[in-house]
Amino acid sequence: MKLLGKLICLCLLFFSCNQEEQSVVTIPNSINQWPMSGGPDGSWKVKTDLDVPVKWSVRTGENIKWKTTLPEGGQSGIAVWDDKLFLTINPPVDTPKYSKVLEVYKEAKLYYDSLFNEVVNRLKLKKDKQFLGLKKAMDAPESAWKELLKNHKHYQSVSDLEKPSVYNNLMRKTEQGKAFSKKLNLYKAYVHVKSKDLIQANSKLAELNKLKRGGATGKDILLLCIDANTGETLWQKAIKGTLHSAYNYGFSDATTPCPITDGTNVWGINASGGMACFTINGDLVWERTWEPSTGRPFNKQFDSILFEDLILNVEPPVEGDTTRNGTWNYLHAFNKRTGERVWVTKEALTHYNTPVLGETFDGKPAVMIGRGGPHGVPERPVGLNLISLEKEKQGKALWNWEPEEANKESGWGALSTQHWNANRTSWFFAGDHHLTVDSKTGKQLTKKELNLTEQYVFNKQTETYEHKSNVRLHHHQNQRHCNIMNGDNLFYMVRYKPFMARHNMVTGKNEQIELPHEIDDSGNFIWGQPQKNDGLNAQGQLHTGDPRTRGDGFQKCFLGSPTMINNYIYFTNALGLVYVIDANAETFNASALVAVNDLGERGQTWSVNSLSFANGHIYHRTMKELICIGDN
Known part of the structure; x- marks a missing residue:
């Protein structure tokens, strides 16, 4: 009996420890699944005891379990539950090669x-x-x-x-x-x-x-259900929209939001103004449409969030709402079972900004939203709100932060996936500075310069990295969407230049490491030579009308949020190269660059997607293919 009692205590202790590791925003039973854009708890981070693929190549087949051709491009993340994958694409169009x-x-x-x-x-x-x-x-x-x-x-x-x-x-x-x-x-x-x-x-x-x-447009998108073991399409369903959206735009298109699944149902969001719920087997449960306020989906304006029985989405107010501005966007919560609207925030958010789910310092569920940016985004005031998801306070702002500077300088922070943790929130200032806000109080904590940095630059003659101290950068721009926080550090991919950066939000220390532009046919890195891609889908059609889509991988576009698995951060550039960074590297030099992996043929691959990790495999996509990484 004593032995039995000890075993029970040990089991309870183990269960308690596992429970403590679970965030209050984690989707139930989602361990080893990827139920929405940011994974089980919406943070784009996951810890696992499973083997994690770090090195692979679609070009050579190294560590690739399978890949399957997509009938058209798309930009959604990949939701995973057991043996099923869910993603969205644009409907195929019959145009010549x-x-x-x-x-x-x-x-x-x-x-x-x-x-x-x-x-x-x-x-x-x-x-x-x-x-x-x-x-x-x-x-x-x-x-x-x-x-x-x-x-x-x-x-x-x-x-x-x-x-x-x-x-x-x-x-x-x-x-x-x-x-x-x-x-x-x-x-x-x-x-x-x-x-x-x-x-x-x-x-x-x-x-x-x-x-x-080139170019193609459409209102509707297609939700695909794929066999996670073979890549075979099991079923596909249309999700209706209300406005035409350009295919494969470098900043987003109608397919941008990742599908959501809880293992019973799957929800698809069409940024052109539609949402639908299906059973895991593809039977329609409900559908609804709305009209986006901007006249078209523009930039990675939101991504999918599931919290308990609520789906969170970014939309203008309902017709007849006299308490909100009809041209602004707000965070809406919908009942996942019926599609009925439950609440709408009083505070607006910019369609550039991607809200992120999280947990406050006292263990309460919340979501961070932001406002500001170029092209005349109307939502005001510029700044941040932490929105409560507690039962008694759902949809209510816990605090509001407004910068003193004008939108032209301060509003650039809203062009980000809005990463935050229980202590601080990240905010960019026009690419030149990074600011943090106290997640407990909404008070400004720090404002640190980004343009004075330690750089590790690759010397092609010696084939080694050289350390350059106190490098002064001018007119520095950051890839607003391609960033992630880990502890005191913020990691981001630099726009226009092939560098990865690490910024310590407490000390202000900046470090940058140069990245190779490409990998040649012999498997060697190509340094300092901007590349291009064909911009074509798998059928050889040019359905993207923006020439910037065919840029060198570090061009002006909005990349998907990086994904962090244990201590590895996976950044994907527009050419479909995946840079694996060791977040715990003592110095941000060659030791931090763990691997450089490809998602397809050189000059023929394009992606603005985040990867997903489930059941020991990484799932990723390009305009042409869906890929399962990890050959076990």
């Missing part, structure tokens, strides 16, 4: 140019006075336009992929651009009217140029 579009466009362009030059030469031989006058009238405006481009720092500094967009913006907005455009259009119009064939050729070229730029 991009290789064929380019072939036809080149032929049409050659024909148009030849015909245009033929008409021009004919007008020159005739000494057409109006033609010669229009041509001469372009000289001064063209010279001024070229001078502007030559001296425009932003235009000269952007990548070749971004140059056409910046060129067109300058043409529309500057006096030199408008003046030259006016004269150029008059000149071309006169040449065109001199030939019916040229008019037809120009019309055909314009049509093909639109196809050449």
